[in-house]
Amino acid sequence: MDITSPLVEMRDISIAFGGIKAVDAVSVDLHPGEVVGLLGHNGAGKSTLIKILSGAYRADSGEIRVNGEPVSIGSPRDAKRHGIETIYQTLALADNVDAAANIFLGRELLTPWRTLDDSTMEAETRKVMGRLNPHFRRFKEPVKALSGGQRQSVAIARAIYFNARVLIMDEPTAALGPAETRQVAELILELKRQGIGIFLISHDLHDVFDLADRVSVMKNGRVVGTARTGDVTQDEVLGMIISGKCPAGAVPGPGALRG
Amino acid sequence: MTEAPAPATPAQGGEGLGDKGLSGKSLADHLREIEFDPRMIGMVAALAVIWLGFDGLSGGAFLTPRNLWNLLVQSASISVMACGMVLVIVTRNIDLSVGSMLGFVSMVVGLIQVRLLPELWGFEHPATWIVSLVAAVALGGVIGLLQGALIAWLAIPSFIVTLGGLLVWRGAAWWVTQGQTIAPMDSRFRPLGGGIEGAIGTSASWAIGWAICATIAVGSVVARRRRRRFGFSLRPLWADVAIAALGCGAVVATVMVANAYALPAGIARRLTEARGQVWPEGGLVIGHGLAVPVLLALAVGVAITFLATRLRFGRYVFAIGGNPEAAQLSGVNTRKVVMLVYGLMGALVGISACIATARLNAATNSAGALDELYVIAAAVIGGTSLAGGVGTIAGAMLGALVMQSLQSGMVLIGVDTPLQNIVVGLVLVIAVWLDGLYRKRLG
Numbered sequence: 001m002d003i004t005s006p007l008v009e010m011r012d013i014s015i016a017f018g019g020i021k022a023v024d025a026v027s028v029d030l031h032p033g034e035v036v037g038l039l040g041h042n043g044a045g046k047s048t049l050i051k052i053l054s055g056a057y058r059a060d061s062g063e064i065r066v067n068g069e070p071v072s073i074g075s076p077r078d079a080k081r082h083g084i085e086t087i088y089q090t091l092a093l094a095d096n097v098d099a100a101a102n103i104f105l106g107r108e109l110l111t112p113w114r115t116l117d118d119s120t121m122e123a124e125t126r127k128v129m130g131r132l133n134p135h136f137r138r139f140k141e142p143v144k145a146l147s148g149g150q151r152q153s154v155a156i157a158r159a160i161y162f163n164a165r166v167l168i169m170d171e172p173t174a175a176l177g178p179a180e181t182r183q184v185a186e187l188i189l190e191l192k193r194q195g196i197g198i199f200l201i202s203h204d205l206h207d208v209f210d211l212a213d214r215v216s217v218m219k220n221g222r223v224v225g226t227a228r229t230g231d232v233t234q235d236e237v238l239g240m241i242i243s244g245k246c247p248a249g250a251v252p253g254p255g256a257l258r259g
Numbered sequence: 260m261t262e263a264p265a266p267a268t269p270a271q272g273g274e275g276l277g278d279k280g281l282s283g284k285s286l287a288d289h290l291r292e293i294e295f296d297p298r299m300i301g302m303v304a305a306l307a308v309i310w311l312g313f314d315g316l317s318g319g320a321f322l323t324p325r326n327l328w329n330l331l332v333q334s335a336s337i338s339v340m341a342c343g344m345v346l347v348i349v350t351r352n353i354d355l356s357v358g359s360m361l362g363f364v365s366m367v368v369g370l371i372q373v374r375l376l377p378e379l380w381g382f383e384h385p386a387t388w389i390v391s392l393v394a395a396v397a398l399g400g401v402i403g404l405l406q407g408a409l410i411a412w413l414a415i416p417s418f419i420v421t422l423g424g425l426l427v428w429r430g431a432a433w434w435v436t437q438g439q440t441i442a443p444m445d446s447r448f449r450p451l452g453g454g455i456e457g458a459i460g461t462s463a464s465w466a467i468g469w470a471i472c473a474t475i476a477v478g479s480v481v482a483r484r485r486r487r488r489f490g491f492s493l494r495p496l497w498a499d500v501a502i503a504a505l506g507c508g509a510v511v512a513t514v515m516v517a518n519a520y521a522l523p524a525g526i527a528r529r530l531t532e533a534r535g536q537v538w539p540e541g542g543l544v545i546g547h548g549l550a551v552p553v554l555l556a557l558a559v560g561v562a563i564t565f566l567a568t569r570l571r572f573g574r575y576v577f578a579i580g581g582n583p584e585a586a587q588l589s590g591v592n593t594r595k596v597v598m599l600v601y602g603l604m605g606a607l608v609g610i611s612a613c614i615a616t617a618r619l620n621a622a623t624n625s626a627g628a629l630d631e632l633y634v635i636a637a638a639v640i641g642g643t644s645l646a647g648g649v650g651t652i653a654g655a656m657l658g659a660l661v662m663q664s665l666q667s668g669m670v671l672i673g674v675d676t677p678l679q680n681i682v683v684g685l686v687l688v689i690a691v692w693l694d695g696l697y698r699k700r701l702g
């Protein structure tokens with residue numbers, strides 16, 4: 001259907017931690033302007049899979065392609081160079097420094113004298129946070145002093161500030177209130193319109209069905225199946241997650257229940 | 260006022276944007292508003308109590324120019340190393356080897372200065388002191404990088420690596436000359452340790468003092484302008500003025516004290532005559548002025564503060580301390596940063612080794628014994644958290660001064676050495692306990 005080559009393609013990705021195959025021959029892909037929901041029970045391997053894409057882990061085997069080109073992602077820096085930004089489930093914030101320092105961590109703005117340009121970074125932070133969480137005021141305090149939702153906003157701000165082409169969101173709204181969750185949903189739709197591809201990990205099936213174009217379901221490190229959200233019902237997807245049964249509307253993966 | 264999901268911390272509303280008129284704000288809130296660390300005030304207050312207490316107990320012998328001058332000189336070596344230790348501890352590591360490293364570097368410096376260089380270009384060559392200093396910094400830096408590499412790349416716990424270093428470098432210090440003491444040092448090197456030859460004189464002290472005051476004034480004006488340009492909240496003008504005035508006041512007071520410490524009459528006379536002036540009948544009072552090691556420590560403090568707060572490297576150091584995994588996921592090369600922190604620590608040990616050797620006018624293999632404990636104590640008393648991520652250079656230098664004040668004071672009032680150790684140990688524990696209480700109360 002889609003003639004453009006996928007923005008990101010992960011093929012036959014496997015990784016094991018001390019004998020446990022956390023991710024086992026997983027293939028997923030993502031097109032520009034598409035939202036793909038990654039679903040699965042706790043410990044299914046979703047976070048591990050996306051950490052391979054974001055450069056936190058190196059896959060034992062498999063291939064990653066960006067715009068059809070095979071790439072080697074050996075570090076978070078490599079991933080960012082390819083325009084892949086990540087909101088981690090754990091948020092990955094340095095608690096002892098402020099929002100601006102976190103957003104620009106590793107990519108600080110410098111003055112002509114090579115010193116930190118804190119004023120510009122703070123001004124930019126005010127701008128990007130204004131988009132996400134207009135009530136946010138505590139720019140000077142270490143993020144440790146922020147609420148869970150505010151911290152999540154900072155993590156999201158960091159991912160969207162640098163003009164990502166691929167955005168990975170690992171349970172981005174887990175700590176957000178209803179208003180902030182709506183804001184993130186609107187943000188996702190806006191980014192989608194801009195042609196950004198988004199991997200969205202969430203346990204909230206309603207959210208995923210509202211936002212995602214396709215879903216891939218994982219179970220015990222393997223893909224049960226992939227489906228367009230229009231082709232399957234929420235109950236069928238729930239069945240995929242719980243029992244690994246692949247419905248007719250989905251393309252079965254290696255992890256699908258046989259028979 | 261603030262956000263919808265109410266944060267769980269009691270430290271509400273520090274930004275001071277819309278909530279100026281709120282009543283019931285504590286003193287700490289006000290201090291936070293003017294961006295002044297209340298802990299710093301606590302330290303200065305503690306120092307004042309110690310000074311006044313010892314002055315009372317010693318019948319006015321503590322707060323004399325002579326004693327204060329010596330106090331500053333004596334704390335210089337520990338202060339310099341404490342600057343590096345703050346960064347080490349902020350990255351969630353420790354360095355137990357600094358005292359032994361100081362001993363080893365000191366021996367090597369002695370060897371270079373008294374045996375190697377004189378063979379090359381004779382005694383008292385004008386370049387001897389600087390070659391010694393550079394060699395010490397380089398040697399310390401290399402040792403630090405080596406230990407840092409083991410910690411960062413081989414992931415051996417820093418406690419173990421530097422505990423090993425504590426034994427290794429102390430042994431190596433003995434090995435350099437089979438335990439022989441090396442003396443005396445080059446006459447141009449000795450000023451690094453203080454003493455009469457290390458006092459820069461009264462007019463030079465005033466020149467430096469006023470230069471520092473001017474820098475403080477210009478700095479606060481520039482900072483204020485910049486915040487205004489970006490439309491950020493400004494702290495009240497009175498606060499800016501008060502802080503700058505306090506800083507300048509401290510500088511001027513220090514210069515006055517240093518200048519009030521008179522040189523011995525004989526030396527003053529020689530100095531006067533060397534200038535081609537006549538020595539008057541009733542004699543002349545010539546002050547010492549600031550001491551070279553104190554200025555050196557101050558320069559190190561400023562440089563490391565700049566590095567820690569204004570440069571990318573410092574930002575990484577603190578981020579690693581806050582969350583090493585986050586720093587790494589953000590693309591920070593955490594291993595390289597940790598290794599460089601140890602390299603810097605080593606280079607500072609090199610500077611301290613020169614100060615200590617010059618002050619003693621001899622290199623001994625026991626130099627720096629127990630210094631690691633004093634350095635760590637200084638950093639911790641100065642508010643550096645052993646959990647990582649938190650610490651200031653200025654705090655650590657004040658911490659070093661607190662430790663030295665306790666020790667000098669106890670010597671002055673004739674407390675026995677074992678009891679001195681007991682007191683210092685207790686103070687360390689109590690200081691950290693109080694700091695913990697404070698942190699819990701104010702977040």
Ligand SMILES: Nc1ncnc2c1ncn2[C@@H]1O[C@H](COP(=O)(O)OP(=O)(O)OP(=O)(O)O)[C@@H](O)[C@H]1O
Pocket residue numbers: 017020022040041042043044045046047048049089
């Ligand atoms: N660093 C690691 N070392 C060892 N095992 C790991 C590591 N990371 C993940 N695992 C294991 O890999 C499996 C997949 O974990 P992962 O975090 O990817 O699950 P998940 O699908 O994100 O679950 P959740 O919904 O709870 O976030 C789990 O069994 C987990 O214990």
Ligand SMILES: [Mg+2]
Pocket residue numbers: 046047048089170
């Ligand atoms: Mg997960």
